[in-house]
Amino acid sequence: MDEKDGEETTYEVPIGPIHPALKEPFLIKFKLDGEEIVDADPHPGMNHRGIEFMGMHRNPVKVIPLSERICGICSIVHQHMYTTAVEHAVDIVPTNRARYIRTIMMELERIHSHVLWAGVAAHEIGFDTHLHFTWKIREKVMDLLEKISGNRVNYSMWTFGGVRRDITEDMHPDIDETLDYYLDLYDKLEDIFLGDPSIRHRTKNIGILTEEDAMKLCGVGPTVRASGVKKDVRIDQPYAAYGDLDIDYVIPSRYDYEDVGDVFSKTLVRLKEVVQSINIIRQCVEKMPEGEITSEPNMAALLNKLKSAEGEGVGRIEAPRGEAMHYVRLVEDNEDVDCWKVRASTYNNLATYAPMFLGEQIADIPIIAASIDPCIGCMDRAEIVDVNTGEKEEYTDEELHELSVQKTERMLGGIDE
Amino acid sequence: MKLSKTFDKALWVFHLNSGSCNACDIEIVAAITPRYDTERFGIKLVGTPRHADVLLFTGPVTKKMKDRVLRVYEQTPEPKVVLVVGNCGSTTGVYYDSYGIEGPLDELLPEDANIIYANGCPVRPENIINGVKEAWLFLEKVRGDNE
Numbered sequence: 001m002d003e004k005d006g007e008e009t010t011y012e013v014p015i016g017p018i019h020p021a022l023k024e025p026f027l028i029k030f031k032l033d034g035e036e037i038v039d040a041d042p043h044p045g046m047n048h049r050g051i052e053f054m055g056m057h058r059n060p061v062k063v064i065p066l067s068e069r070i071c072g073i074c075s076i077v078h079q080h081m082y083t084t085a086v087e088h089a090v091d092i093v094p095t096n097r098a099r100y101i102r103t104i105m106m107e108l109e110r111i112h113s114h115v116l117w118a119g120v121a122a123h124e125i126g127f128d129t130h131l132h133f134t135w136k137i138r139e140k141v142m143d144l145l146e147k148i149s150g151n152r153v154n155y156s157m158w159t160f161g162g163v164r165r166d167i168t169e170d171m172h173p174d175i176d177e178t179l180d181y182y183l184d185l186y187d188k189l190e191d192i193f194l195g196d197p198s199i200r201h202r203t204k205n206i207g208i209l210t211e212e213d214a215m216k217l218c219g220v221g222p223t224v225r226a227s228g229v230k231k232d233v234r235i236d237q238p239y240a241a242y243g244d245l246d247i248d249y250v251i252p253s254r255y256d257y258e259d260v261g262d263v264f265s266k267t268l269v270r271l272k273e274v275v276q277s278i279n280i281i282r283q284c285v286e287k288m289p290e291g292e293i294t295s296e297p298n299m300a301a302l303l304n305k306l307k308s309a310e311g312e313g314v315g316r317i318e319a320p321r322g323e324a325m326h327y328v329r330l331v332e333d334n335e336d337v338d339c340w341k342v343r344a345s346t347y348n349n350l351a352t353y354a355p356m357f358l359g360e361q362i363a364d365i366p367i368i369a370a371s372i373d374p375c376i377g378c379m380d381r382a383e384i385v386d387v388n389t390g391e392k393e394e395y396t397d398e399e400l401h402e403l404s405v406q407k408t409e410r411m412l413g414g415i416d417e
Numbered sequence: 418m419k420l421s422k423t424f425d426k427a428l429w430v431f432h433l434n435s436g437s438c439n440a441c442d443i444e445i446v447a448a449i450t451p452r453y454d455t456e457r458f459g460i461k462l463v464g465t466p467r468h469a470d471v472l473l474f475t476g477p478v479t480k481k482m483k484d485r486v487l488r489v490y491e492q493t494p495e496p497k498v499v500l501v502v503g504n505c506g507s508t509t510g511v512y513y514d515s516y517g518i519e520g521p522l523d524e525l526l527p528e529d530a531n532i533i534y535a536n537g538c539p540v541r542p543e544n545i546i547n548g549v550k551e552a553w554l555f556l557e558k559v560r561g562d563n564e
Contacts, residue, residue, distance in 0.1 A: 017481075017482070017485060018433060018485060018489065023432075023434060023439070023442050023446075024434050024439065024442070025434055025435070025436065025479075025481075025482055025485075045481055046436065046479065046481045046482055047434075047436045047476075047479060047482075048436070048479055048480070048481065048517050049436055049477065049479055049512050049515055049517050049518060050512075050515040050516050050517035050518070051512075051515075053515060053516060053517075054512060054514055054515050057514060065511060066511055069438045069440070069511050069512075069538075070438065071438055071439050071440075072437075072438040072439040072440020072441070072442070072443060072539055073439050073440070073443060075440070116443065119450075131450070132450050132451050135446065135447065135450035135451065135452075136450060136451040136452060139447070139452045142447075152444070152539075152541065153440040153443070153444065153539045154440055154538065154539060375439065
């Protein structure tokens with residue numbers, strides 16, 4: 001409790017690291033003036049497992065399964081970024097068929113991630129019926145992912161130069177059926193999350209992120225697209241098969257809504273992206289080229305190639321939560337990965353908490369916290385500790401922004417060389 | 418202590434993530450939602466360890482979470498069962514050589530802790546339900562039905 005002039009007082013309320021509203025260990029310290037939030041201070045680091053360190057002590061092939069265990073919800077995302085970064089460094093070109101299979105898998109994961117988020121959001125504002133409803137319909141896409149890859153989560157499907165499992169003709173009816181299932185249910189989802197008056201009451205004009213703040217704080221993904229920022233790596237810098245596909249930015253004004261940037265807009269963007277994903281998968285299934293699924297079928301030869309490889313690579317992707325990036329460096333006399341750096345989308349989006357929380361009520365904390373779809377498992381890979389004193393350094397938003405800009409410049413410099 | 422017969426038919430579970438990758442955690446939520454629906458067996462997630470009979474641990478226990486894990490274990494009233502969900506909780510799994518990991522969990526908890534393992538990376542919901550069944554059997558033993 002801070003006292004100013006013996007009169008005004010603010011209370012500090014810590015939420016986390018173990019809290020029923022959080023599924024992951026994470027701590028935010030709120031300063032409250034009555035019901036109103038005057039300051040929010042996130043303290044990450046509880047989920048720090050040292051994944052990059054572990055990756056730098058294993059050979060590049062062993063790091064693939066490790067990379068998908070950065071986060072169990074976006075495992076395909078990290079797998080894809082890591083493999084493309086190594087492919088970029090070693091000049092391995094994935095086959096055309098593999099590019100399409102990768103795109104289908106990534107979009108299926110986007111459907112599962114967004115539907116999961118819708119359930120969590122409903123749970124946070126007290127609609128547990130909707131949580132159970134969305135998680136029930138989510139099982140359909142999990143079944144399809146299991147049918148294609150053999151596992152419900154952590155698919156281990158990627159390899160350098162392609163994928164390890166094919167999507168054959170006989171799977172097409174299953175894919176079609178799943179996509180139809182979601183299209184049929186979509187109206188009901190929209191009716192629940194966009195039409196229901198009590199949900200609108202809890203989401204409209206809550207946790208607003210203005211377009212200016214979104215740009216200033218370098219937010220990514222649906223979080224900033226809801227504010228009207230046209231930012232999507234799938235269109236800005238196409239990877240996998242996205243270059244061949246018809247795809248557009250999902251922002252609220254495209255659907256006759258205003259680009260407000262509140263929780264409602266974020267819900268809208270995520271729901272519309274489910275439809276977009278269905279559309280993309282349909283296009284991929286239609287256009288899928290014939291051919292091999294991997295350009296490096298011989299594992300021994302691949303390992304030899306990686307052992308003597310030298311180079312730097314970057315993998316960039318539009319994850320369900322926004323843009324994320326992996327950087328990999330391989331050097332000749334080191335058979336392990338020499339350097340591996342991961343930048344996940346929640347790292348950027350966490351800075352957007354500050355303007356969203358300010359002035360809101362305590363009761364809105366859970367839904368605002370959930371609105372960026374935070375993934376602490378993805379983000380907690382670095383913390384800054386002063387070794388001499390053991391004290392943690394804290395950064396203001398401007399400093400974080402500056403650091404982020406410097407890092408991007410550093411990485412871009414690395415590519416040019 | 419003699420437990421009533423109804424006790425183990427309504428197991429209350431507290432879920433604690435000690436640094437896992439989220440995969441097991443979403444499978445736990447999948448296990449309580451309609452497809453697998455463990456709530457029909459009286460199993461439900463509660464908000465505090467003081468209400469719990471079963472502690473559901475996921476993750477390899479990171480440095481920062483170690484003290485909190487032990488505190489939550491101590492806060493849970495006896496008799497209790499610890500259900501370790503996922504390979505990283507039982508052996509640290511894929512994170513075996515990291516500087517930031519204090520686990521596996523069974524090396525941290527007291528020696529008399531009753532630990533049940535549900536393995537898999539991630540654990541399938543069916544296996545989580547199986548783990549809860551094991552917890553039932555253990556609690557029946559505490560009551561003296563199985564002896």
